[in-house]
Amino acid sequence: MTLVLAICVAVILTVSIYLMLGRELKEIAMGVFLLSHAAHLSIIAMSRSPIRGMGEIKAAPILTEPGPPVDALPQALILTSIVISFAVSGFLLTLIVLTGRKTGTLNVDDLSREQMPTP
Amino acid sequence: MTNNFIILLIVIPLGTGILSLLLIDRLRLARLVGTLSLMSTAAISIYLLTQLYHDGAIFTSQMGDWPAPFGISVVFDSLSGLLLAAASVVALGSYVHSYSTMSDALERRYYHPLMQFLMFGVNLSFLTGDLFNLFVAFEIMLMASYALLTLGASRRQMSQAYKYVMLNLIASALFVISAGIVYGLMGTLNFADLARIVAEHKASGEPLPLGFRAVSLMFLFVFGLKGAIFPLWFWLPDTYYTTPISIAGLFAGMLTKVGIYATLRTFPMIFAQMEAGQLVMPIIAVSAAFTMFLGVLGAVSMHEVRRILAIHVISQVGYMVFGIAVMSAAAMAGCLFYMIQHMVVKCALFLCCGIMERYAGSDDLNKIGGVLKRDWLLGLLFFIAAMSLVGLPPLSGFFGKMVIIAEGWNGFWVLSMFGLLTGALTLLSMLKIWGYGYWGPPQGDHAEVPVGARRVRRYRSGYVGIGILVVTALFLGFGANPVYKIAFTAGDQLFNTYDYRVAVLGEDFAGPNIGPMRWWELPEVMSAEAPGDDASSLDSASVGSDALADGNSTDDHVTAPVEWPDFEGESHAAVDSNTPDTH
Numbered sequence: 070m071t072l073v074l075a076i077c078v079a080v081i082l083t084v085s086i087y088l089m090l091g092r093e094l095k096e097i098a099m100g101v102f103l104l105s106h107a108a109h110l111s112i113i114a115m116s117r118s119p120i121r122g123m124g125e126i127k128a129a130p131i132l133t134e135p136g137p138p139v140d141a142l143p144q145a146l147i148l149t150s151i152v153i154s155f156a157v158s159g160f161l162l163t164l165i166v167l168t169g170r171k172t173g174t175l176n177v178d179d180l181s182r183e184q185m186p187t188p
Numbered sequence: 189m190t191n192n193f194i195i196l197l198i199v200i201p202l203g204t205g206i207l208s209l210l211l212i213d214r215l216r217l218a219r220l221v222g223t224l225s226l227m228s229t230a231a232i233s234i235y236l237l238t239q240l241y242h243d244g245a246i247f248t249s250q251m252g253d254w255p256a257p258f259g260i261s262v263v264f265d266s267l268s269g270l271l272l273a274a275a276s277v278v279a280l281g282s283y284v285h286s287y288s289t290m291s292d293a294l295e296r297r298y299y300h301p302l303m304q305f306l307m308f309g310v311n312l313s314f315l316t317g318d319l320f321n322l323f324v325a326f327e328i329m330l331m332a333s334y335a336l337l338t339l340g341a342s343r344r345q346m347s348q349a350y351k352y353v354m355l356n357l358i359a360s361a362l363f364v365i366s367a368g369i370v371y372g373l374m375g376t377l378n379f380a381d382l383a384r385i386v387a388e389h390k391a392s393g394e395p396l397p398l399g400f401r402a403v404s405l406m407f408l409f410v411f412g413l414k415g416a417i418f419p420l421w422f423w424l425p426d427t428y429y430t431t432p433i434s435i436a437g438l439f440a441g442m443l444t445k446v447g448i449y450a451t452l453r454t455f456p457m458i459f460a461q462m463e464a465g466q467l468v469m470p471i472i473a474v475s476a477a478f479t480m481f482l483g484v485l486g487a488v489s490m491h492e493v494r495r496i497l498a499i500h501v502i503s504q505v506g507y508m509v510f511g512i513a514v515m516s517a518a519a520m521a522g523c524l525f526y527m528i529q530h531m532v533v534k535c536a537l538f539l540c541c542g543i544m545e546r547y548a549g550s551d552d553l554n555k556i557g558g559v560l561k562r563d564w565l566l567g568l569l570f571f572i573a574a575m576s577l578v579g580l581p582p583l584s585g586f587f588g589k590m591v592i593i594a595e596g597w598n599g600f601w602v603l604s605m606f607g608l609l610t611g612a613l614t615l616l617s618m619l620k621i622w623g624y625g626y627w628g629p630p631q632g633d634h635a636e637v638p639v640g641a642r643r644v645r646r647y648r649s650g651y652v653g654i655g656i657l658v659v660t661a662l663f664l665g666f667g668a669n670p671v672y673k674i675a676f677t678a679g680d681q682l683f684n685t686y687d688y689r690v691a692v693l694g695e696d697f698a699g700p701n702i703g704p705m706r707w708w709e710l711p712e713v714m715s716a717e718a719p720g721d722d723a724s725s726l727d728s729a730s731v732g733s734d735a736l737a738d739g740n741s742t743d744d745h746v747t748a749p750v751e752w753p754d755f756e757g758e759s760h761a762a763v764d765s766n767t768p769d770t771h
Contacts, residue, residue, distance in 0.1 A: 101354060107361070107365075108364040109364070114368075114372070115368045146320055149320070149324060150323075157327070160331065160334060164334070164346075167338070172346055172347050180347045180348075180350070
């Protein structure tokens with residue numbers, strides 16, 4: 070199970086880094102969102118059972134198979150982190166919309182050409 | 189020692205922020221409430237500092253009375269106390285300054301609540317006792333800073349803001365990943381508990397878990413990005429360049445220091461110990477040299493006051509990182525002192541630059557001149573602040589630099605030489621602003637502007653704001669002794685973490701008192717190497733990790749400190765009952 074999670078995290082990270090290397094702000098933003106997903110998934114891997122061997126992922130309590138409780142702290146961390154990244158994503162999208170409106174471009178190269186001297 | 193009043197330092201900005209949301213159209217009232225809030229946090233933190241002045245006590249508050257590693261701890265020690273007091277004073281200065289330099293329209297765009305939320309995040313990050321709440325505090329602070337950075341949403345701001353936002357988002361994601369890995373490796377996120385585990389590993393000579401080095405490297409990246417140290421500083425000059433001046437001053441004074449604070453809090457205690465130290469400390473030392481030197485070279489080459497000051501932030505951060513790199517109690521005290529004096533002085537310089545811009549219509553040194561002739565008061569304030577930054581002897585910068593450079597002299601003399609050279613170049617760039625901007629014949633747009641008390645009155649609150657900061661800077665210079673006493677306590681407590689652990693975890697769970705924790709003093713099982721012999725100590729580290737891998741005991745000795753006595757009986761039963769299903 071940890072292996073599956075690790076592969077998921079690796080794939081998401083790869084995609085997100087690929088997107089972040091783009092020249093469009095929208096692409097970079099998508100990359101950043103995916104990066105936070107990868108972060109959350111990687112924390113799930115830490116949510117191992119304190120009783121069975123380390124590194125083994127416990128089934129969620131809603132599954133029919135009964136078992137010892139899972140360490141809930143990483144899930145609390147993820148929940149907090151999801152809320153934060155949700156808020157920040159909203160901000161980032163707003164920022165991108167405003168950047169587009171004010172400067173007329175979303176291309177990073179054009180934006181860096183915007184650096185004007187002080188009026 | 190439990191002292192629940194420290195939570196006020198977090199609650200007051202939060203409450204005021206919510207209150208100022210309601211007062212958004214009543215600017216005078218909002219200003220009054222905001223000023224009172226900042227004054228009260230400054231007063232509370234200074235009062236608490238006087239309480240711990242004599243015995244170096246550490247005040248803690250456990251949220252909900254949950255004992256330390258399980259609940260959320262809030263810790264007020266000498267380190268966070270000094271920084272809280274300095275941060276409140278800096279925020280107060282720039283806030284008062286903004287009355288006269290920020291337009292009413294901008295103030296109505298939620299400047300007042302954002303300012304309070306920023307302080308909420310900053311205070312929380314100074315006070316929090318665990319890694320995850322540090323992340324949350326960073327996010328609160330950053331969220332407010334994103335909004336303040338784009339306040340007004342002018343074209344120039346919008347074309348630069350994305351860099352800051354994106355980079356910080358990436359750093360935050362890495363922070364979450366690293367915090368998760370730390371929890372996976374060590375089973376706790378509480379600083380004191382992590383320090384206990386590190387101390388136990390040191391005492392018993394067991395190597396730390398393998399991933400620890402990777403994690404400490406990731407944290408160095410995250411904190412380094414927030415603190416703008418050498419390879420990660422590129423975002424800073426552009427973003428501080430575009431914001432309204434009082435916000436730029438506040439950011440330059442405070443935000444990078446929060447990153448340095450996080451490094452200072454976690455690295456000497458936890459992430460730069462044993463094997464991780466061998467990996468991380470040389471990187472920190474090299475980057476300190478580059479940060480100091482390249483930053484000041486950038487400042488010398490620039491011609492706009494704001495850019496000079498912004499790039500100077502980087503160079504000064506180098507001194508602080510230098511203090512961390514030396515990692516002795518006195519060097520960390522010097523680093524702390526330098527941090528607080530730099531917060532105050534740098535903000536004062538930015539605020540001076542704000543008024544200067546108003547007079548001259550520009551901050552380009554080629555276009556302005558003779559400000560001193562028109563306004564001797566501004567010239568005086570700027571001169572004191574600039575010389576404090578350079579570090580001329582009776583002023584505050586001197587004491588910070590002196591301690592760091594003197595401490596670095598044995599073992600890190602190359603860095604000390606860089607530090608002295610940087611000091612000289614700092615003087616050069618400050619004199620450049622002084623010579624072009626203040627001295628010389630009046631030049632450019634402002635030559636025709638009438639001289640007189642009328643304009644001074646118009647920017648009166650601006651002068652008050654700068655005055656608060658300059659007086660504080662003078663106090664830090666002439667009253668360096670009491671401040672240094674607290675700073676040395678902080679350095680000692682960072683260096684020998686036992687006091688901190690006892691204060692947070694309690695006597696029984698504090699772990700062994702192994703004395704000062706220099707990272708290269710490895711337990712006997714490894715080898716006790718001198719700091720210079722990096723190659724051989726790295727060998728010993730790899731030997732240690734091989735042994736660890738051979739023993740296949742990664743999971744056993746890294747076991748979480750959390751004990752689960754209740755499940756012990758059930759666990760075997762549960763495992764047994766589940767085994768048939770898995771086969």
